[in-house]
Amino acid sequence: MPMSVIESEALLDELSAEAPCGEDLEYDTAFAELEELIQETPERQYGDTIIPAQPPDWGAVKRTALSLFERTRDLRIATALARALLHTDGLSGFAGGLAVVRGMLERYWDGVYPLLDPDDDHDPTLRVNVLVALCDQDATLRGLRETPLVDSRALGRFSLRDVHIANGLLTPLATDDAAELPTQVKIDGAFMDAELETLQGNAQAVTEAIAEVLQIEATLTDLIGVTRAPDMSALAGVLKEMRNVLAQQLQKRGVGLTVEAEAAETEAEGRSSSAAGAGQRLVVGEIGSREEAVRMLDKISEYFERYEPSSPVPLLLKRAKKLVAKDFMTLLNDLAPGGVDQAALIFGSANEETSE
Known part of the structure; x- marks a missing residue:
């Protein structure tokens, strides 16, 4: 059954007056299970046998997420639930899952997890x-x-991906059956039949x-x-x-x-x-400016400093930040002072360019 408005609201109720968002379950075994369940199983090869990648068991993801909602209010669990509902309950389920995410942001910003x-x-x-x-x-x-927009008993199911293929906006995969490729005529017929x-x-x-x-x-x-x-x-x-x-x-x-x-x-x-x-x-x-790029460098550096303190990445990024505004010759002098003379021989010095 698709998630109803009432069910969405139930997931947004306070868990208690003292702790409306419950407890942080980041290190709980059930939370770890959810994070494992939501991962796609990559393609594997054993000898000459290739086992295709397998999507998550979305039913298990949904059940685990809902059980965790009994103890916590966590955006990580809410987004996992929304993604699971898309696959288990379709478009109405996805809308309900997004409503839960929105409700958490609006009601519990100060206390929702991660803190x-x-x-x-x-x-x-x-x-x-x-x-x-x-x-x-x-x-x-x-x-x-790939979520079906229409389901016709006579002509089958069709999604936005199918519409794109039918209109030449998307190239079919090699694994797609050429005889079963969607056409706009089939899609239109399905919508008329549904x-x-x-x-x-x-x-x-x-x-x-x-x-x-x-x-x-x-x-x-x-x-x-x-x-x-x-x-x-x-x-x-x-x-x-x-x-x-x-x-x-x-x-x-x-x-x-x-x-x-x-x-x-x-x-x-x-x-x-x-x-x-x-x-x-x-x-x-997408990064739209030098300033945004520098801010992203700061965020990357902060991540490694916080979660991987032994990593050399922050030191390298801090040096990289200092080089952002420098021209080529200044940058070369900073990185390899001995290389400036060699570069001048190859490209000519600034004085030579001026005199010409």
């Missing part, structure tokens, strides 16, 4: 990194694109998921500032593509998206846009 570091100006990097998994291609977006109520439910779920993502982004911007909040547009973008496909197909059936769903998305987009107007978010997977 903010009081010794580092309450740095939210750990929490941001947890949420970035929702925008990761391998962790979430690939599975989202139950209208189911299609409307999928469209409603996708639109609600978009609203949840935009609310998560806006809430984070309010809490930690626009420069620290992650850009959730990769996730929102895939969901909007799915929404557009469903809207177009529903229009062919003579119906549209519900007024309530469109209103929720419009409200969330307005809040997200106003929050973004204050500055530029940290873009997941």
Whole structure:
């Protein structure tokens, strides 16, 4: 059964008056089990036999995450649950999982796990990194694109990935059966054959998921500032593509998206846009300026100093920071003073260039 609003709300109740978020289970065996369950089993080879990579057992991930919710309120568990619900309960489950993530941010920011570091100006990097998994291609977006948008008894299931292949936007894999490749004619036929109520439910779920993502982004911007909040547009973008496909197909059936769903998305987009107007978010997977690059070097250095204190990486990164603003000859003089004369012989000195 897909996660209902009531079930989502139950996962957001205070665990106790003294400790609303319960206990930190980071070192609990059940938490370790969840982290192991959510990992994909990589491709293996034994002699001439190749065993393909295996996805996580999402049912087990869901069950383990829900059991942990009985003792804690943790963003790591919430994101794992949202990803699991996508695979076990479909689009409505994913929207419900995102609602849990949003609710944790809105209600329990001060106490939700992982805790903010009081010794580092309450740095939210750990929490941001947890949420970035929702925008990761391998962790979430690939599975989202492969989630069925339509299920026809006569013509089969089709996803956003299938729509992309049918329209030449994506090259099929070598493992895809050429005889079974999707075409737009097949996809259109499936949407005409499928139950209208189911299609409307999928469209409603996708639109609600978009609203949840935009609310998560806006809430984070309010809490930690626009420069620290992650850009959730990769996730929102895939969901909007799915929404557009469903809207177009529903229009062919003579119906549209519900007024309530469109209103929720419009409200969330307005809040997200106003929050973004204050500055530029940290873009997941993309660095837009030298200043952002330097900040990322600082974050990488902080990670190794905190979790791998014997690593030489922080020393190397600190030296690298000093070289960012230097030109080639100054950099060469800093790294290898003896190499400056050799470089001058090859490229010519600055004085020679001036005299010419």
